[in-house]
Amino acid sequence: MAHIKLLNEELPGIVGLLNYRPETAKPLLELAETLLRGESTLTSGEREIIAASVSYWNQCHFCHTSHAAAAAAHLQSGLSIIDDIKAGLPQTNVSDKLRALLNIAHQVQRGGKHVTETDIAAAVELGATDQEIHDTVLIAAAFCMYNRYVDGLGTWAPVPNEAYEEMGQRMAHVGYGKA
Template identity: 60%
Template sequence: MAHIDLGVDEQENPGITGPMRFRPETAKPLNELAEVLLRGPHPLTPGERELIAAYVSGLNECAFCCASHSAFAAAQLDTGMTLVDQVRADLDSAPVSPKLRALLRIAGAVQETGRKVTSELVAAAREEGATDLEIHDTVLIAAAFCMYNRYVDGLGTLAPKGREGYEASARRIVEFGYLSVH
């Protein structure tokens, strides 16, 4: 049960959905940010950007965000949940491009503290072909997901167990995006 009365059925509105329904005026810009960062035109695919969100959420131990964004990433990556699980289990041996691995390392540094993003991490990403836009947005996705994770966990919202409950949300996000969430 959430720490405050969100005025919704938590079973039907788990995770971030309940707080967003509680405060639609803050939900709007949060969903707009997610839409731009995760689905807007970009050199990284939506699946790769969702993978960054899932990776950071896993590092933050946010069960709801990790499960939901893992499902969203898997729905948009050729190797699906297998790749998501590999990245989350061992980034160094996961079968991702060297550029994405370097960007995920930057995201992991942001998750600890922004000051852990070093010139060396950025140079390594650039050496693998990362652009300034990709580096910028990786940092912003990681920072935003630290906020989203703390929002969800700070209110003690429900995180459904298992992966099945997140598949319908993944289909909805892939088809309609974050602006359809309310």
Template identity: 50%
Template sequence: MPYIPLESHLPGITGLLEYRRDTAQPIRELTEILLRGPSSLTRGERELIATVVSNGNQCKFCSAAHAATVDMLLGEHETSKQVKADILTAPVSEKMKALLTIADKVREDGKLVTTAHIEKAKAEGATDIEIHDTVLIAGLFCLYNRYVDGMATAMPEDNGYFTVLADRLVNHGYYRLPQGYDHLKKH
């Protein structure tokens, strides 16, 4: 049960973002830029970064939400599952393995990212902007994970919620829906 009163039909981060829309707006904008804006990394690759960080932080809501988004973007379920189990054996490029390793180090402690991690990513073809954005996405999702879990937000009653959420993220992005979220209430 959440530590503060949140809309019961809005589990996880959505309820928190609705609770305080003024603070939600800038982080929604940053998330939209980083995960859906122009980038040499695909949207699926950027969502994998969010998934790895959220899974490593054991944030069940964010891990499920972003894995479902990866699955929808890639049209399959194995990549997100395998990346969560073991980055180094997952079916992603060597460049992505290096970037996901950096993201996982940031998740633990930013100081764990070493010159060797950066050199490995560059040797596998990662650009400076891809490295920058990986670190920033990882840091942002640490914020989200701690926000969601630190407020004890609810998990959805039905795991089908994550498919609906993934569809919204894939097709509408991270901004607040113009009509709000009342349509999600059970009548």
């Protein structure tokens, strides 16, 4: 049970919180839509992997699993990617550039000042653009906020990966905050 009385206690994770405060839901959903589905040279699947990874490092089960399920939908990889992200993607074919961007995201998750010139140079050497680095840092920072919002209010989350499949499909193919 959440730390506050939600309008619908059956809605998991951020879904219940967005339902509780529609006026704050709108900008939060617009930010997620822009970061994860907006124009970018990074695919939506890659950006969902960044969001899911940061969420895993923050121990936010709901956000990790839902965004990993969205990555699975984008990449048509199956739900096994949910656990593969936890393991550092040993079974998922991702570019060295994405791995370098994930390192930057992890540094942001630890604290923004942990990002070093060496981290940035490694990503640039592997082909990352300034916009991709910018977007990676913003996704990581935003998901630290989303994770703390979800967990700070004690929302509940289904445990099995399969419970997130439909949500992941909807996030990937319909978007955030759309009917």
